[in-house]
Amino acid sequence: LSSKVTLNNGQKMPVEGLGVWKATLHEASFAVETAIKDGYLLIDTAKQYGNEAGVGDGIRKGLAATGKKREDLFITTKVFNGDQGYQKTLDNFQGSLDRLGLDYLDLYLIHWPVDGLYKETWQALEKLYSEGKVKSIGVSNFDQEHMDDLLQDATVTPAVDQIEFNPLLQQEEMRDYAKKIDMKIEAWSPLGGGQALNDPKLKKIADQYGKSVAQVILRWDLQSNIITIPKSVHAQRIEQNADIYDFELSDDDMGAISLLNQNKRSLWYQDFDWHTPHKQNAYHDEVDQ
Ligand code: A2P
Numbered sequence: 001l002s003s004k005v006t007l008n009n010g011q012k013m014p015v016e017g018l019g020v021w022k023a024t025l026h027e028a029s030f031a032v033e034t035a036i037k038d039g040y041l042l043i044d045t046a047k048q049y050g051n052e053a054g055v056g057d058g059i060r061k062g063l064a065a066t067g068k069k070r071e072d073l074f075i076t077t078k079v080f081n082g083d084q085g086y087q088k089t090l091d092n093f094q095g096s097l098d099r100l101g102l103d104y105l106d107l108y109l110i111h112w113p114v115d116g117l118y119k120e121t122w123q124a125l126e127k128l129y130s131e132g133k134v135k136s137i138g139v140s141n142f143d144q145e146h147m148d149d150l151l152q153d154a155t156v157t158p159a160v161d162q163i164e165f166n167p168l169l170q171q172e173e174m175r176d177y178a179k180k181i182d183m184k185i186e187a188w189s190p191l192g193g194g195q196a197l198n199d200p201k202l203k204k205i206a207d208q209y210g211k212s213v214a215q216v217i218l219r220w221d222l223q224s225n226i227i228t229i230p231k232s233v234h235a236q237r238i239e240q241n242a243d244i245y246d247f248e249l250s251d252d253d254m255g256a257i258s259l260l261n262q263n264k265r266s267l268w269y270q271d272f273d274w275h276t277p278h279k280q281n282a283y284h285d286e287v288d289q
Pocket of ligand 1: 019189190191192193212214230231241
């Protein structure tokens, strides 16, 4: 869990962390506190998840319980679609910091490449970066076309592109592209939102190592140089997902997993309208105690 990669700006980022998409405020607080106690250093949220305040609560509790410091952690959040544009992004960044109860972020991402706005949004991220309010900046759900377009005017190359990635969706082209520009790929829904957990071939491999399918998938991420952020709100799973440093997948098994690719996106993705910036921005300001 303490393993880190060096990003293209020299900052170090943990290779595995906790995701909290779909977690309520309370669940997020519990999951983050539990994860920090288990040794997780990377926590990934987004304004759109509506749980930044819960994450902040969990961070404070986790730090208090472990004696760790804010600087030991690596906290990511994201600017959502309806909040994009130069000034709106600057304002929203401050809102996220306030909800999280932090005075800087480790990584701020453009959540989706909203047409006509993401370049302006990137300029705001570059400003926040130059002011030291965020240590690294990146994108999420950008394909090669978006990246080429962004890089035409960018002065900072995104450190990370966080994309949907799991054994059924291996994103080979984007990984090659990222390598060329020295950008890291981070996997959202690395367990395929739970879907990949039922794969019989993965189950067979997992049984050989005496590990769960989730552990095999997450280990495969690490050995593939993909930063990974499995989501769970259950203590046992949070602990299990971090217990992947005592085994190594053989080349044969790595090869067998690479054959599972089906370029299969999650079902909701096909219907999700991320091109237009009018979508929901609901969030909650406080954790009900
Ligand atoms: P839960 O939060 O109830 O534990 P992904 O990160 O790919 O989106 O997958 C998250 C889904 O997988 C969630 O539904 C989560 O459920 C579940 N999950 C997370 N870790 C495990 C695990 N180790 N075993 C089984 N299910 C898991």
